[in-house]
Amino acid sequence: MTEEAPKKLVELRDLQLYFNQGKANEVRAIDHVSFDIYEGEIFGLVGESGSGKTTIGRTILKIYEQTAGDILFQGKDVTHLKGKQLAEFRKDAQMIFQDPQASLNGRMKVRDIIAEGIDVNKLASSKAERDQKVQELLDLVGLNKDHATRYPHEFSGGQRQRIGIARALAVDPKFIIADEPISALDVSIQAQVVNLMKELQKKHSLTYLFIAHDLSMVKYISDRIGVMHWGKLLEIGSADAVYNHPLHPYTKSLLSAIPVPDPEVEKARQHLEYDTSIETDGKTREMIEVNPGHFVLATPEEAAQYQAQQV
Amino acid sequence: MSNPILKVENLHVNFNTYAGTVQAIRDVSFDLNKGETLAIVGESGSGKSVTTKTLMGLNAKNASIPDNSRLLFKDRNLLDLTEEEWQSVRGNEIAMIFQDPMTSLDPTMKIGMQIAEPLMKHREMKKEDALARALELMQGVGIPNAEEHINDYPHQWSGGMRQRAVVAIALAADPEILIADEPTTALDVTIQAQILTLMKKLQRETSSSIIFITHDLGVVAGMADRVAVMYAGKIVEYGTVDEIFFNPQHPYTWGLLNSMPTTDTAVGTLEAIPGTPPDLLEPPKGDAFAPRNAFALAIDSKEEPPFFKVSDTHYAATWLLDERAPKVTPPAQIQKRWARWQEIQGQEA
Amino acid sequence: MAANTEDFVIVGAQSSDANEHISKPALSFWQDAWRRLKLNKLAVISMWFLIFILAFAVVSNIFVPQKAANAFNSDKVGVYKNLPPNSGLPIPGWDGKIKAPGDTTVTDVYASQGVPDGERFILGTDNIGRSVAKRVIVGLRISLLVAIVATLIDLVIGVAYGVFSGWKGGWVDNVMQRIIEILSSIPNLIIVTMLGLLLGSGILSIILAIAMTGWLSMARQVRNMTLSLKERDYVLAAKTLGESSSKIAVKHLIPNMAGTIIVQIMMTVPSAIMFEAVLSAINLGVKPPTASLGSLISDAQAMLQFYPYQVLIPSAMLVLISLAFILLGDGLRDAFDPRASED
Ligand SMILES: Nc1ncnc2c1ncn2[C@@H]1O[C@H](COP(=O)(O)OP(=O)(O)OP(=O)(O)O)[C@@H](O)[C@H]1O
Numbered sequence A: 001m002t003e004e005a006p007k008k009l010v011e012l013r014d015l016q017l018y019f020n021q022g023k024a025n026e027v028r029a030i031d032h033v034s035f036d037i038y039e040g041e042i043f044g045l046v047g048e049s050g051s052g053k054t055t056i057g058r059t060i061l062k063i064y065e066q067t068a069g070d071i072l073f074q075g076k077d078v079t080h081l082k083g084k085q086l087a088e089f090r091k092d093a094q095m096i097f098q099d100p101q102a103s104l105n106g107r108m109k110v111r112d113i114i115a116e117g118i119d120v121n122k123l124a125s126s127k128a129e130r131d132q133k134v135q136e137l138l139d140l141v142g143l144n145k146d147h148a149t150r151y152p153h154e155f156s157g158g159q160r161q162r163i164g165i166a167r168a169l170a171v172d173p174k175f176i177i178a179d180e181p182i183s184a185l186d187v188s189i190q191a192q193v194v195n196l197m198k199e200l201q202k203k204h205s206l207t208y209l210f211i212a213h214d215l216s217m218v219k220y221i222s223d224r225i226g227v228m229h230w231g232k233l234l235e236i237g238s239a240d241a242v243y244n245h246p247l248h249p250y251t252k253s254l255l256s257a258i259p260v261p262d263p264e265v266e267k268a269r270q271h272l273e274y275d276t277s278i279e280t281d282g283k284t285r286e287m288i289e290v291n292p293g294h295f296v297l298a299t300p301e302e303a304a305q306y307q308a309q310q311v
Numbered sequence B: 001m002s003n004p005i006l007k008v009e010n011l012h013v014n015f016n017t018y019a020g021t022v023q024a025i026r027d028v029s030f031d032l033n034k035g036e037t038l039a040i041v042g043e044s045g046s047g048k049s050v051t052t053k054t055l056m057g058l059n060a061k062n063a064s065i066p067d068n069s070r071l072l073f074k075d076r077n078l079l080d081l082t083e084e085e086w087q088s089v090r091g092n093e094i095a096m097i098f099q100d101p102m103t104s105l106d107p108t109m110k111i112g113m114q115i116a117e118p119l120m121k122h123r124e125m126k127k128e129d130a131l132a133r134a135l136e137l138m139q140g141v142g143i144p145n146a147e148e149h150i151n152d153y154p155h156q157w158s159g160g161m162r163q164r165a166v167v168a169i170a171l172a173a174d175p176e177i178l179i180a181d182e183p184t185t186a187l188d189v190t191i192q193a194q195i196l197t198l199m200k201k202l203q204r205e206t207s208s209s210i211i212f213i214t215h216d217l218g219v220v221a222g223m224a225d226r227v228a229v230m231y232a233g234k235i236v237e238y239g240t241v242d243e244i245f246f247n248p249q250h251p252y253t254w255g256l257l258n259s260m261p262t263t264d265t266a267v268g269t270l271e272a273i274p275g276t277p278p279d280l281l282e283p284p285k286g287d288a289f290a291p292r293n294a295f296a297l298a299i300d301s302k303e304e305p306p307f308f309k310v311s312d313t314h315y316a317a318t319w320l321l322d323e324r325a326p327k328v329t330p331p332a333q334i335q336k337r338w339a340r341w342q343e344i345q346g347q348e349a
Numbered sequence C: 001m002a003a004n005t006e007d008f009v010i011v012g013a014q015s016s017d018a019n020e021h022i023s024k025p026a027l028s029f030w031q032d033a034w035r036r037l038k039l040n041k042l043a044v045i046s047m048w049f050l051i052f053i054l055a056f057a058v059v060s061n062i063f064v065p066q067k068a069a070n071a072f073n074s075d076k077v078g079v080y081k082n083l084p085p086n087s088g089l090p091i092p093g094w095d096g097k098i099k100a101p102g103d104t105t106v107t108d109v110y111a112s113q114g115v116p117d118g119e120r121f122i123l124g125t126d127n128i129g130r131s132v133a134k135r136v137i138v139g140l141r142i143s144l145l146v147a148i149v150a151t152l153i154d155l156v157i158g159v160a161y162g163v164f165s166g167w168k169g170g171w172v173d174n175v176m177q178r179i180i181e182i183l184s185s186i187p188n189l190i191i192v193t194m195l196g197l198l199l200g201s202g203i204l205s206i207i208l209a210i211a212m213t214g215w216l217s218m219a220r221q222v223r224n225m226t227l228s229l230k231e232r233d234y235v236l237a238a239k240t241l242g243e244s245s246s247k248i249a250v251k252h253l254i255p256n257m258a259g260t261i262i263v264q265i266m267m268t269v270p271s272a273i274m275f276e277a278v279l280s281a282i283n284l285g286v287k288p289p290t291a292s293l294g295s296l297i298s299d300a301q302a303m304l305q306f307y308p309y310q311v312l313i314p315s316a317m318l319v320l321i322s323l324a325f326i327l328l329g330d331g332l333r334d335a336f337d338p339r340a341s342e343d
């Protein structure tokens, strides 16, 4: 799926973000994380609750300010963007949220929610054009035109999530961060939203950062996957490599926890417990390329071990 | 194996709202056998929670239940109980684990006390004895160093630990029926795996019956003995876990199974169920799933399908099982499952 | 089963249009709140009562000017003073008869003081012969003026201060909260006394006193709401779309705390009215001859034993208005908070 010489859209370089820095309750939400997201790909980021996935997404979008490290978007450092350039960046990078209930303002009509980006960036010159655009966006996500005048609470979870997607697409972004866009939805609706996101990605040549704690959907949608734990990136590689040939014990544990809709498989499935001591022993570890494009956070000895364990 | 401890017959639940009557449960009947886990699956809004709340006598004020609905438990109809009688059933003979561990624990009360309380109330234990039992239960649900944590408050615990405490509270009075309404939906997969393992282990030890509500078929496959699939306030298919997963008959069940990635799902084969569930203010005539069903028959919009028998334990309410219906080819993934069913049947024979 | 074979053909799924249809009537937040408010009879009655009182106070400017209520004929004080309420109908207690001080029997005061025939005072007169009805109407206007000013200040200063403080957060919030704490630790009476010394007592001092302290609890509440709302995903979404802070406040923050704001106003208003009454009662309020409900009560209280109506009528007015605000506020709180009523 990776093309020849893919262009980097987003680059994280040794990113760090500490909440309450220097205080007793300091949290290292992002701890020396580096990775690239290529143009046109879906990059999946997984990890358990509290591992720092949301924080990474929000830091890229400049909602949080990093403690150290750089974020590059299309080759340019976005850390100190201001004014017009910031506005441009805001248009290019958008977000889809986890909780479809909380991400829509209940006091606004669906039309005005979707048109918010159009209004801010003055993308429509008249009311008719604005309505026209909203109409197209509703169409795009499979909603009806009479939904434009309704309020969010009248919709089901899946429909609300589609409204959120329409809002993000209104400014015609290049890059979308989807922060657990399906965790709050039913399984059957999850497929609906995931398929819609895939379809839109092709149609609008979008790049996604897709955040989730469940590897099975991530594997299905992503080209490459990064695995996080306690603010560190532990493993990164193609979706197939991470899912089918995991290297890091944490990834293995995470994979073993996924329930599979097959009673026979379930009877045999054994959840592997993860021994966190390998993260707290104080040794320095680096991202080591064990297989082409497949990196793991390890000491050189561990890397050799991981390599040897592969079948 | 039919030894029902609970029989639900013709359950209807209506909610009166300003916009009209919401028919949330429309004629649901099922049995729960002793020692089994019955999973109820279905989309959001299909009525899973309303069913369980009715079983706990906890429905909202605006609910109304017609007289012919019956919940038979130990030779009495639970729907006839007064609030006082309910209090001796709830948390004692029937206990519940809620979805959100945050809201089902009292933030101002020590966790040990919260576990001990049902024991003092229903078993008339003395405080010391109840607390001693609470400690055992905390150890039982795998809280490390339980004696150090018995005086903790909920906010001092992580989500996974809290849900363990909720499980411990539900199990305290050794209930005959345990209702778990999406007990792991709010948790991430790692913690979900721990809680599910825990519930299975505890059930083996206590042989209580569990009603397990979820929309995650993966969880169902691992937990359930029998499965009931709900759609728009009705059960549309029920059977043993193998029957539902390997020989599904209702197109809605097909849709649910199809929309989940499995280990061998190739990229691009995830099939979503289009559209949204019907509005229960105006439930559609006939088969409620018809508008979203690629295999809908003309009769589906006119007449409601009855339950067709697939086996002694397996029934499905779809006109596709009528002898006059055309033979349809289910989606590829379902065909694979059917093939597996043939194998399993072959092995057994 | 009457079905025939053509019923058993595959027709497939319906179009998405039919599928995604919502049959509930579209209800906005306000319509929904209004619907729930209507279920609360007491709140609705209170609301109509307040609307009526407000309209009456405005219209009354035409037929009861302030001057008319203050004026009295110094030559005829003896004739008109302390007349009891007289409806003209033989209703006991409202027929112009009263037990005069020291008497044991009821006398027709109108006749004994020589009031010309046909002249009646529906709510009686005070001790210098001014119509209590007129004075209550003027007092009502003052009280409502105080209420309106309190509301405006609450809305303008309280909301703006709260939103700004909560939105900025950090040290700005810290400083602004300390200021609130300092202001609210100064007793109101001290502020009024100081203002009274500076500006002389009167309506202006009262309004300034309310302006200085009345918005504090609103500001605190709004700030707390802002702190929680600003973390909401829709606010983050607006941020990532590039919306400016002031737009976010107007479009997302304030509409979502409208319920809290309105309920808070419903609590501020009666306390402002009461505050004015108390001030007037201790002679820090309106200057005579201007009447306010508070000054009417305090002026008449010396004679409470003999002419109870002079105290009771303005008091009843005060209590009714405050009660109506409180009941309406209660109803609004439930109407804005769907969890409280479960349908
Ligand atoms: N504003 C904040 N102040 C302090 N700590 C924070 C803040 N936001 C997040 N954290 C902490 O940072 C860590 C990472 O949080 P984050 O929300 O990024 O995790 P996540 O991987 O998105 O988890 P989830 O799956 O629960 O969404 C957590 O320990 C969290 O408690």
Ligand SMILES: Nc1ncnc2c1ncn2[C@@H]1O[C@H](COP(=O)(O)OP(=O)(O)OP(=O)(O)O)[C@@H](O)[C@H]1O
Pocket (backbone or CB within 6 Å): B015, B016, B017, B022, B024, B042, B043, B044, B045, B046, B047, B048, B049, B050, B051, B060, B061, B062, B063, B215, B280, C342, C343
């Ligand atoms: N108090 C109530 N008043 C009106 N309608 C209600 C009430 N409680 C539930 N309903 C409706 O009953 C239907 C079934 O709701 P229920 O909560 O049982 O769904 P569920 O299957 O548990 O869904 P989820 O997966 O979202 O928990 C829904 O359409 C819901 O809107």
Ligand SMILES: [Mg+2]
Pocket (backbone or CB within 6 Å): A053, A054, A055, A179, A180
């Ligand atoms: Mg997160």
Ligand SMILES: [Mg+2]
Pocket (backbone or CB within 6 Å): B048, B049, B050, B181
């Ligand atoms: Mg539910």
